[in-house]
Every structure is written in C-alpha cells, then in structure tokens.
Amino acid sequence: MECKLNMTDDTLTAELDGEIDHHTAKNVREQIDLEIDTQTPKTLILDFSDITFMDSSGIGLIMGRYKKIKSIGGKVKIKNPSPNTYRVLKLAGMDRLAKIEREE
Amino acid sequence: MKTINKFKMQLCAKSTNESFARASVGAFIAQLDPTIEEISDIKTAVSEAVTNCIVHAYKEQNGDIYITVKIFENNKVKIIIRDKGCGIVDIKKAMEPLYTTGGSERAGLGFAVMESFTDKLRVISKVGKGTTVTLFKEIKSK
Numbered sequence: 001m002e003c004k005l006n007m008t009d010d011t012l013t014a015e016l017d018g019e020i021d022h023h024t025a026k027n028v029r030e031q032i033d034l035e036i037d038t039q040t041p042k043t044l045i046l047d048f049s050d051i052t053f054m055d056s057s058g059i060g061l062i063m064g065r066y067k068k069i070k071s072i073g074g075k076v077k078i079k080n081p082s083p084n085t086y087r088v089l090k091l092a093g094m095d096r097l098a099k100i101e102r103e104e
Numbered sequence: 105m106k107t108i109n110k111f112k113m114q115l116c117a118k119s120t121n122e123s124f125a126r127a128s129v130g131a132f133i134a135q136l137d138p139t140i141e142e143i144s145d146i147k148t149a150v151s152e153a154v155t156n157c158i159v160h161a162y163k164e165q166n167g168d169i170y171i172t173v174k175i176f177e178n179n180k181v182k183i184i185i186r187d188k189g190c191g192i193v194d195i196k197k198a199m200e201p202l203y204t205t206g207g208s209e210r211a212g213l214g215f216a217v218m219e220s221f222t223d224k225l226r227v228i229s230k231v232g233k234g235t236t237v238t239l240f241k242e243i244k245s246k
Binding site: 019021022023025026029053054055056057059060061063064067083084087088091092 | 119120122123126141144145147148151152155158159208209210211213214216217220221
C-alpha cells in the first residue's frame with residue numbers, strides 16, 4: 001500500500017492507495033504518526049479513493065490515528081471509501097468517530 | 105451435500121501471505137460467478153481469519169496455516185482455516201466485538217467481521233493444539 005502525505009494549512013491529507021490489511025497497515029501507521037508529530041495538524045483526512053480492499057486492520061489504523069489526533073485537539077475525516085470498505089467502517093461504528101465523505 | 109470442487113493450500117503464517125491467501129480463495133470462488141460484493145465479503149472474512157492465525161495463534165512466530173475451500177451443489181461454499189497455534193481459552197469472549205488481546209492497533213473486530221460477511225461461522229479451538237474457523241457462504245445466482 002502506498003501513502004502520500006500532504007500538509008496544507010492545518011490539514012494533513014493521507015492519500016492511501018492499494019489494500020489495507022495487518023501487513024500493510026504498520027508501515028502507513030508509522031508514516032502518518034511521524035507527520036502528525038512534526039506538523040500537529042487540526043484535521044487528518046484519510047483519503048480512501050484508491051483503496052481496493054480493507055479488513056478490520058484498517059479500523060485499528062483509523063482508531064489509533066483518531067486517538068492520536070484527538071489528544072492534540074484535532075479531528076479525522078474519511079474520504080471516498082468503496083462500498084465494501086464503507087460496510088466495514090459502519091460495522092465498527094466509525095461513522096460516529098469520524099466524518100465519512102462519500103462521492104455521489 | 106455433494107462436494108463438486110475442492111482447493112487446499114498450506115502457507116507460512118507470515119503477514120506478507122495475507123493478501124495471497126484471500127486472493128487465492130477469491131480466485132477459486134470466482135468460478136461460481138459471484139457478485140463483486142460477494143467476492144469482497146469472502147476475501148474480507150478470509151483475511152480476518154488468516155490475520156488471527158498470524159497475530160494470535162502463532163504470535164507472529166513460525167507456523168503453518170491450512171486452508172481448504174469446498175464448493176457444494178447449490179453454490180454453497182465452505183472455507184476452513186486451521187492453525188496449530190496456541191488455541192483460544194475463551195471463544196465466547198474472543199468473539200465479543202471490540203475484545204482483543206492484540207494491543208492498541210487491533211480493533212477486536214475480526215470475528216464480528218467474519219460473522220457479518222458470511223452466512224455462518226463456526227469456531228473450534230483447543231488450548232495448545234490450535235483453532236479451526238469454518239466459514240459458510242452461499243453464492244446467490246446473479
């Protein structure tokens with residue numbers, strides 16, 4: 001999985017590309033955390049537009065970042081999850097923790 | 105029920121194999137002409153079961169995972185994922201949503217996802233011997 005990070009104003013956007021599972025989540029987690037620590041963003045956008053698969057490891061990834069960004073007073077947004085990814089997000093109640101923006 | 109096709113694989117409990125395991129099962133099921141959603145459900149459930157073997161059963165140490173997929177008449181699929189790892193002390197507890205022994209980066213949703221994305225889930229485990237997870241799913245004809 002690829003992760004492209006982009007900081008504008010006080011928003012950190014992580015464009016994720018590929019499949020999120022237990023194997024791929026670790027590397028991405030470290031990249032995002034390093035950026036949160038150095039940039040202290042107010043909003044973290046996790047862009048799921050190019051994510052083709054996600055299991056519950058993705059929930060762990062989001063929850064961990066949610067806690068981290070919340071501790072510095074920020075929030076998380078999830079952008080464009082696929083229908084399948086959205087079902088995993090809903091099952092985990094992620095819609096209650098983060099705003100999920102879906103393309104029409 | 106009559107088995108009309110079968111597929112067996114044995115693979116190392118390495119996290120790099122997670123994508124290979126779910127893709128292989130998905131590719132085998134493809135002969136039933138499933139919908140994108142059905143194939144996605146199966147791949148997600150398999151990924152959860154295989155991850156459990158790696159993270160919990162073998163604690164990220166060496167071990168083998170055994171996967172059997174059987175296709176029956178009427179488009180019914182049975183997927184058996186077995187390990188010879190540590191086993192589960194309390195299956196009921198392990199199956200509770202959000203319960204995890206895997207640390208802060210694990211959501212504790214593996215069994216909840218497997219349950220939700222298949223028709224039936226069966227878990228048999230013996231401490232010190234291993235765990236067998238069986239997933240059942242019917243592929244509805246398009």
